[in-house]
Amino acid sequence: MALVIAFPLINAVITSFQDQRTIGSPAEFVGFDTYAKVLGDSAFWEALGRSGIWLVVNMIVQTILAFATALLLQRSTRWSRAARTWIVLPWVIPTVAVAVVWQWMLNSNYGIVTQLFRGIGIDLGSPFGDSAVALIAVILVNSWHWFPLSAVVIYGALATVPGEVLEAAKMDGAGAWRTFWAVTFPLLQPVLFALALVGSLWSFNVLDTIYLITGGGPVGSTTTMPVYVYDTAFSAFRSSQAAAASVLTVIVLGIAALLFVRFARPKEDS
Amino acid sequence: MTSLTASRRSGRTLRHRLGAVPRVVAWIVLSVIVLGPLYWITISAFKGREEIIRSTPTFWPETFTLSNFEQLFMSTEYPVFLTNSIIVAVTTTVVTVFVSLAAAYGLYRLKVPGSGKIAGIVLLSYMIPGTLLIVPLYRTLAGLELIDTHAGIVLVNVAFTAPFCTWLLRGFIFAVPREIDEAAAIDGAGPTRTMLQIVLPLLLPGIATVAVYSFVFSWTEFVFASQFIVSDALQTLPIGLSAIIGQYTVNWGLVMAGTLFTLLPTVVLFLFVGRYFVGGLITGATK
Numbered sequence: 357m358a359l360v361i362a363f364p365l366i367n368a369v370i371t372s373f374q375d376q377r378t379i380g381s382p383a384e385f386v387g388f389d390t391y392a393k394v395l396g397d398s399a400f401w402e403a404l405g406r407s408g409i410w411l412v413v414n415m416i417v418q419t420i421l422a423f424a425t426a427l428l429l430q431r432s433t434r435w436s437r438a439a440r441t442w443i444v445l446p447w448v449i450p451t452v453a454v455a456v457v458w459q460w461m462l463n464s465n466y467g468i469v470t471q472l473f474r475g476i477g478i479d480l481g482s483p484f485g486d487s488a489v490a491l492i493a494v495i496l497v498n499s500w501h502w503f504p505l506s507a508v509v510i511y512g513a514l515a516t517v518p519g520e521v522l523e524a525a526k527m528d529g530a531g532a533w534r535t536f537w538a539v540t541f542p543l544l545q546p547v548l549f550a551l552a553l554v555g556s557l558w559s560f561n562v563l564d565t566i567y568l569i570t571g572g573g574p575v576g577s578t579t580t581m582p583v584y585v586y587d588t589a590f591s592a593f594r595s596s597q598a599a600a601a602s603v604l605t606v607i608v609l610g611i612a613a614l615l616f617v618r619f620a621r622p623k624e625d626s
Numbered sequence: 627m628t629s630l631t632a633s634r635r636s637g638r639t640l641r642h643r644l645g646a647v648p649r650v651v652a653w654i655v656l657s658v659i660v661l662g663p664l665y666w667i668t669i670s671a672f673k674g675r676e677e678i679i680r681s682t683p684t685f686w687p688e689t690f691t692l693s694n695f696e697q698l699f700m701s702t703e704y705p706v707f708l709t710n711s712i713i714v715a716v717t718t719t720v721v722t723v724f725v726s727l728a729a730a731y732g733l734y735r736l737k738v739p740g741s742g743k744i745a746g747i748v749l750l751s752y753m754i755p756g757t758l759l760i761v762p763l764y765r766t767l768a769g770l771e772l773i774d775t776h777a778g779i780v781l782v783n784v785a786f787t788a789p790f791c792t793w794l795l796r797g798f799i800f801a802v803p804r805e806i807d808e809a810a811a812i813d814g815a816g817p818t819r820t821m822l823q824i825v826l827p828l829l830l831p832g833i834a835t836v837a838v839y840s841f842v843f844s845w846t847e848f849v850f851a852s853q854f855i856v857s858d859a860l861q862t863l864p865i866g867l868s869a870i871i872g873q874y875t876v877n878w879g880l881v882m883a884g885t886l887f888t889l890l891p892t893v894v895l896f897l898f899v900g901r902y903f904v905g906g907l908i909t910g911a912t913k
Contacts, residue, residue, distance in 0.1 A: 428652055435653060441900045446660055448892040452864040453885045456871060457663045460670070460878055463721045466678070468666055500659070508904050566850040568868060590853060598761050600653035 369603055390600045397464045400601055403584035404608070407531070407560060410495060410580050414559045415552070417499040422506035429511045436502055440511070455568035458497045459484065484570050485575035495579050498565045502558075513547035514540070549621060553613065560609065581605050631640055660675045667889070668897040670882040671695070678879050694883035704884060706859060711845060714776055714862055718783040718844035719837050725784060726791035727829075733792070744805030760853060774856045782850045783901065798832030799825075834902040842892050844903070863888050889903055 395398050396570035425443060431434050446454070460545070473480050483493035517540055522580045525535045563582040565570065572579040574589060581601070589598035670678055671694055673687045680785050763782060764773070772778030802825055810820040848864040855861055861869075867884050896903065 409882070424652065428649070428656065431649075439656075440904060441897065443656075443660060444896065444900065444904060445664060445893060448842050449664075449889045450864055450892065451848055452846070453667070453889045456885045457667050460664060460848070460882065461685060463665060463878075466878070472840050484785045499665075512904075536782060563693070564864075566773065586849075595761050602759070602761070 363405070369599075390596045391604070392605065394597050394600045397577070397582065397597075399492075399579070403579050403581045404605075406491065406577075406579060409491065410562075411556055411560050413492070413495050414499055414502075415556060417495065417498045418506055418555070418559075421499065421503040422510055425503070425507035426510035426514055429507065430514050440508075444504045446501055446510060451501065451564045452568055454497065454501050455565060458500075460492070461568060485574055487574045490570055490574060490577045493565055494569055497569065498559075498562055501565065502539040502555075506555060509547065509551055510544070513544050517543050552620070553616060556616075557609065557613070639674055646789065651778045660894065664889075664893075667882050667885050670879065671886045675877070675879060691795040694879040694902055697880055698883045698887070702870055702884075703858065703866060704870065704887075708887070710776070710860055710866075711863040712777055713734075714783070714851075715845045716840050717780045719841045721780065721784050722787045722791055722840035723833060723837055724787045727794055729792045730795035730799055733827075734796050735821075735825070736817075747825065760849065764853060770876075773854055774860060776860065778854055779847075779851055779862070780844075782854065783840070783847060789842050791836040791839060794836055795829070795832050798829050799833075802828045831905065832900045835852070835905075838895060838899050838903045841895060845892055846885070872896045 372443060420451045428441055429443065461467045462480065464470055464480075464485075470480050483489050490500045512522070521539055521543075529621055530538065560580055562580075563586060564581060566578050567586070568584055570578045572583040585601050588601060589595050639725075645860060669685070672690050672692070674689055674693070676689045677688055731825055745903045767773050767778045767782070770778070774782065806824055806828075807820055810824050815824070847862075848868075852865050855865070866889055870884055871881050
């Protein structure tokens, strides 16, 4: 693990201070020049901004879907019990399959979803080919792929809320909505906190879904930070710039994570 | 008095029924969202070339045909990709189970000095963005002469699955009471025997969880395989499939057949051990 994670990390930092182009080619030490180049590249900032949108919208969509699903799973009906197995299926499907099936279902000519929407008079056009909506379309596909995992974790956390506590809240005359916000939600906070932290990092780093569906396009409208780094390294062959962008991103992520831990961590004593 | 109770009761059941409406709607929406695409892949794979692109879609194939599968296995490189994926996924799973079991047992069961710190680092390493490591990883593997080998891709896969799996096993190991160790020691069992014969069988659900996770991870892994494997003959399924799509974009039936076979192993595996897995994930996450 030291070999495959720690060493590359150090290597990335070293590379970022050089002027290497194709990976492994000889390079000279240039100090912060590469960083200056990356910081001056408007594509870097655009990718960072897009990653921000990607992260926030993904988290919102997935949290809503996951919470609704978890509340459904929690019931003890036959449907709920059966669903606890199949609900995770989108998550175990290979990303390449996810990408293919959504491209097929949203195909502007033959796609089933396109045709169903056309049936009720809405023209979807081709969502992945339209730079105005491509990012949102890919976010929705990614949310479809990942929400089951959060749903299952939240469901597991819900199961740990003691029944007597909920019973007591009901006795005191609290409605379902109030019980949820006043009792269930605070008890879930530690799990939600961990889920938000790990989930955000996972979500930020999604590359394959975007790459397989749109390849970062059309006209760069879905180029998030991982896509930017990937393209810089393997299409533009500027490995030092890619490394510098990686290091900068890790720093941004680290600060964001620290702030999140500092301000959102559930209080131990309350 | 009686009629009042009766009317109140009927009012309650009516409200109860109406109250169920949103839930039923939610179930329908959820089922369609989750299972709909899977259903669509499956039936599309069995449709003929003409039927699949008809302007009014058929929700059940009019004529079942296996021609898509025939073409997939006879005239594309698909069987090669499938074999490669099986090799990589199985090796990764076996190695990950060994590594994470040894690590988790050592960290959380035996009293290794500094194990708390090591456990923290293990989790921390998982937080490091994988995709941003592609470039330096490429250099590392090149240095080890592991570019374009299955061993290289297995090594990378294990490095990314093992930390999370170690952490997942924590919950399972804590669930095995320590008194069992002491009882075994009194009965004269050494530490190795205690681990292999007593604790290990109790950890089987945990091991199943870890095995499923690492299998699914390496079976679906795209980014590293696409860069670290160069020759077509060594390529895994996700890359192979996307290449097939590029070649046969018009032939959606063929593409769907390929997609179906790509997702089948993970889905089947999951239907067998899914219950353990979901349970395991919950145990791991909530403890």
